[in-house]
Amino acid sequence: MKTKLQADCDLFRYDGEQSWTNMGRTGYEREIMALALYNGKLYAGSLPMANAWRLDREGWAFVGNVDNTPTAYLRRLWSLAVYQGKLFGGTLPSGHVFSLEAGRMAGSDQALASGWRHIAAVREGRCLRLYLDGRSAAESAAFNPSDYDLSNDQPLRIGFGVGHPFRGAMSDLRLYNRALVPREVARLAAKQ
Amino acid sequence: MKQEGLIAYWPFEKDCEERADAGCHATARGVTIAEGARFNGVDSAIEIRDHPQFRLGANDFSIAVWIHVDDKADVVGDLVSKFDSEARRGFHLGIVSASGITSTSQPNYRNVHFGMDNGQIDKQWTDCGRLGRAVNVKSLALVKGQLYAGTFEKEANERGHLWRYEGGRRWTDVGATPDGSNAVPSVIEFDSALYCATGRYNPIGSSLGAAQNTKAGGRVWRVDPDGRWMDCGKPGAADAVPDDTTVTGGYETGKADEATGLTVYRGELYVTSHHRRGAFKYEGGKNWRYIGPNERLMTFTVFQDRLYALVNGRSGVYRYEGGAEWTPCGNPESSEQVYSAITYDGKLHVGTWPGSDLFRYDGLPRHEGGGQPWTNMGRTGYEREIMALALYNGKLYAGSLPMANAWRLDANGFTFVGNVDNTPTVYLRRVWSMAVFQGKLFAGTLPSGRVQSIEAGRMATCDHALTAGWHHIVAAREGRKLKLYVDGKLVATSSSFDPPDYNLTNDQPLRIGHGVGANFCGAMRDLRIHNGALTSEQMNAFSNIRAPPETHP
Numbered sequence: 001m002k003t004k005l006q007a008d009c010d011l012f013r014y015d016g017e018q019s020w021t022n023m024g025r026t027g028y029e030r031e032i033m034a035l036a037l038y039n040g041k042l043y044a045g046s047l048p049m050a051n052a053w054r055l056d057r058e059g060w061a062f063v064g065n066v067d068n069t070p071t072a073y074l075r076r077l078w079s080l081a082v083y084q085g086k087l088f089g090g091t092l093p094s095g096h097v098f099s100l101e102a103g104r105m106a107g108s109d110q111a112l113a114s115g116w117r118h119i120a121a122v123r124e125g126r127c128l129r130l131y132l133d134g135r136s137a138a139e140s141a142a143f144n145p146s147d148y149d150l151s152n153d154q155p156l157r158i159g160f161g162v163g164h165p166f167r168g169a170m171s172d173l174r175l176y177n178r179a180l181v182p183r184e185v186a187r188l189a190a191k192q
Numbered sequence: 193m194k195q196e197g198l199i200a201y202w203p204f205e206k207d208c209e210e211r212a213d214a215g216c217h218a219t220a221r222g223v224t225i226a227e228g229a230r231f232n233g234v235d236s237a238i239e240i241r242d243h244p245q246f247r248l249g250a251n252d253f254s255i256a257v258w259i260h261v262d263d264k265a266d267v268v269g270d271l272v273s274k275f276d277s278e279a280r281r282g283f284h285l286g287i288v289s290a291s292g293i294t295s296t297s298q299p300n301y302r303n304v305h306f307g308m309d310n311g312q313i314d315k316q317w318t319d320c321g322r323l324g325r326a327v328n329v330k331s332l333a334l335v336k337g338q339l340y341a342g343t344f345e346k347e348a349n350e351r352g353h354l355w356r357y358e359g360g361r362r363w364t365d366v367g368a369t370p371d372g373s374n375a376v377p378s379v380i381e382f383d384s385a386l387y388c389a390t391g392r393y394n395p396i397g398s399s400l401g402a403a404q405n406t407k408a409g410g411r412v413w414r415v416d417p418d419g420r421w422m423d424c425g426k427p428g429a430a431d432a433v434p435d436d437t438t439v440t441g442g443y444e445t446g447k448a449d450e451a452t453g454l455t456v457y458r459g460e461l462y463v464t465s466h467h468r469r470g471a472f473k474y475e476g477g478k479n480w481r482y483i484g485p486n487e488r489l490m491t492f493t494v495f496q497d498r499l500y501a502l503v504n505g506r507s508g509v510y511r512y513e514g515g516a517e518w519t520p521c522g523n524p525e526s527s528e529q530v531y532s533a534i535t536y537d538g539k540l541h542v543g544t545w546p547g548s549d550l551f552r553y554d555g556l557p558r559h560e561g562g563g564q565p566w567t568n569m570g571r572t573g574y575e576r577e578i579m580a581l582a583l584y585n586g587k588l589y590a591g592s593l594p595m596a597n598a599w600r601l602d603a604n605g606f607t608f609v610g611n612v613d614n615t616p617t618v619y620l621r622r623v624w625s626m627a628v629f630q631g632k633l634f635a636g637t638l639p640s641g642r643v644q645s646i647e648a649g650r651m652a653t654c655d656h657a658l659t660a661g662w663h664h665i666v667a668a669r670e671g672r673k674l675k676l677y678v679d680g681k682l683v684a685t686s687s688s689f690d691p692p693d694y695n696l697t698n699d700q701p702l703r704i705g706h707g708v709g710a711n712f713c714g715a716m717r718d719l720r721i722h723n724g725a726l727t728s729e730q731m732n733a734f735s736n737i738r739a740p741p742e743t744h745p
Contacts, residue, residue, distance in 0.1 A: 027399070027619040028594035030574040048574035049595055051619050062619045070611040073573040073597050 045077025233713025292533025309649025329636025373409025543578025591623020
């Protein structure tokens with residue numbers, strides 16, 4: 001990697017060994033701080049403007065200013081976490097946390113225990129629901145169904161996709177064209 | 193004859209010595225005595241060590257002097273100062289011309305600035321309003337004592353406008369581009385008239401998307417007092433790529449569709465065209481002559497009676513040699529665009545992209561010796577680019593991208609002096625233009641399209657261009673105000689202040705003919721420093737006695 005004259009706020013992809021690929025720069029910023037994988041996309045927070053960015057095919061898309069304190073010339077989007085289906089960002093110098101919702105998500109927000117687990121993800125009417133081991137674990141904020149036509153020409157991917165490749169074992173994968181009711185989910189979970 | 197209250201007196205008749213028995217000795221270099229003390233505008237200087245007589249405290253004082261402004265001297269320079277730059281404590285008096293301020297180029301021309309400070313500055317910038325539907329204030333310039341602005345408008349049915357400031361947040365629309373283009377990138381006073389340039393600004397460079405109004409500009413106009421815009425031609429159009437040709441691949445389209453950087457140098461008008469190479473010199477009517485260099489230029493600056501071109505690229509700065517000859521002055525290390533320039537502390541300074549570094553030019557001799565002629569003076573925070581620059585009340589100020597912050601150069605680098613545009617919906621904001629007017633620093637921004645002002649210390653500024661010839665200048669601290677008299681007439685008064693806030697005593701030398709900005713170019717005689725304000729009788733007496741040679745043959 002070539003040494004640069006000034007910090008450039010670049011995102012690099014690690015390709016193994018000592019190989020790094022520059023994936024793009026966030027606007028005119030100096031530093032990429034917090035990063036998040038949120039609803040299928042990579043998000044970044046930057047310095048000095050404390051802006052938020054989303055990595056798209058053609059580069060970074062600006063997704064808003066998170067700390068706009070006018071009395072400081074250095075603002076940071078230091079921390080990012082995904083919680084209750086939203087992306088949360090912690091900033092300097094305001095000391096505020098802000099959140100943003102893109103699409104809809106149901107996230108369990110609990111660390112998944114080791115061992116065999118049953119997961120059911122259901123789009124049902126105006127919300128997404130997530131079941132763990134037959135029990136309801138999370139549901140998304142409500143939405144207008146017609147806003148979410150999910151048809152696309154992408155392949156169905158199993159065991160890899162938007163984030164890290166799957167490590168573990170999988171069995172009894174089913175896809176339904178209707179919402180399962182809780183009793184059906186419980187029955188499927190009980191089969192193990 | 194020692195008058196009451198006279199602290200020091202330099203007649204400059206036979207030498208540079210003080211003649212009021214102040215008991216101080218002047219060290220002069222490069223000053224010749226011929227119809228007063230003549231300063232060369234480069235390195236002439238008189239310096240007097242700190243002396244109890246010059247510790248002015250919070251008291252009234254007056255400075256009276258005759259100066260000769262040489263016919264085609266664009267930069268006149270510093271007259272008298274006793275200013276501690278780091279503490280921002282003391283006073284200064286000088287004739288300020290600022291050039292190289294991005295596309296405006298020359299916001300201030302031969303304005304008389306009398307300032308004092310004691311480390312005071314407004315807590316925040318004051319909003320002076322949005323200019324119509326402007327998205328950028330591309331030019332701010334003083335013309336015949338008034339502040340004008342040229343703007344960029346973004347929508348398909350909008351044109352660039354020229355505005356005149358009326359105080360508060362009020363602006364008067366002086367008209368839109370007759371050629372229908374989206375911007376007025378440059379405004380200037382030339383030949384006692386207002387000239388401006390029009391352009392097809394490409395807002396992609398400011399992350400505002402493609403231009404909605406695609407009409408070409410590229411003309412220079414004289415705007416007459418009756419409001420008519422007189423076409424003065426289209427510099428560089430003859431051999432340019434036609435305006436309506438589709439060109440891909442960046443900003444250098446070869447089209448003459450955005451005239452910018454209007455600059456007066458030795459009584460003549462220069463301009464560049466933003467999307468093609470070279471500079472152009474006005475030959476009257478609608479005629480412009482190409483004078484090189486073979487570079488895309490950002491703007492010009494005048495320093496020590498020489499014209500310099502700032503390059504939009506990695507070629508740095510060129511000095512004009514006349515004809516179509518230019519001498520390269522080197523590229524400041526790491527600079528990819530030289531955006532702006534200002535003369536400060538006797539030296540030329542330039543603002544650059546992408547490091548947001550300010551560089552000081554140390555001159556060609558060192559360069560010819562193989563050394564780097566540019567010294568890095570510091571970076572503005574975490575910004576990418578230094579845009580507008582100003583010499584304001586003894587200090588260098590800079591505006592930056594992407595946060596649109598303002599900065600002041602201090603001994604330890606740049607000090608943050610506030611955010612000027614805080615529009616949260618964009619990630620690129622600019623402080624594009626700056627001008628000193630009515631004792632305040634004005635700044636124009638993108639994307640708010642607003643002008644903001646700030647006051648540091650107090651200044652009385654004569655916002656008209658000082659004409660050539662002999663002038664009598666009196667700068668007086670009088671009670672709660674600073675006052676400036678030119679040729680016996682009161683021409684400017686500062687905003688009021690509380691006298692104890694301004695104890696000006698410092699241990700710096702008294703400087704004559706040099707100081708905070710450019711070295712003085714011209715002649716000086718009969719310089720007096722009084723403790724206490726001058727009475728009108730004294731003033732009349734001083735401006736009549738010792739009448740300059742040209743008025744008393």
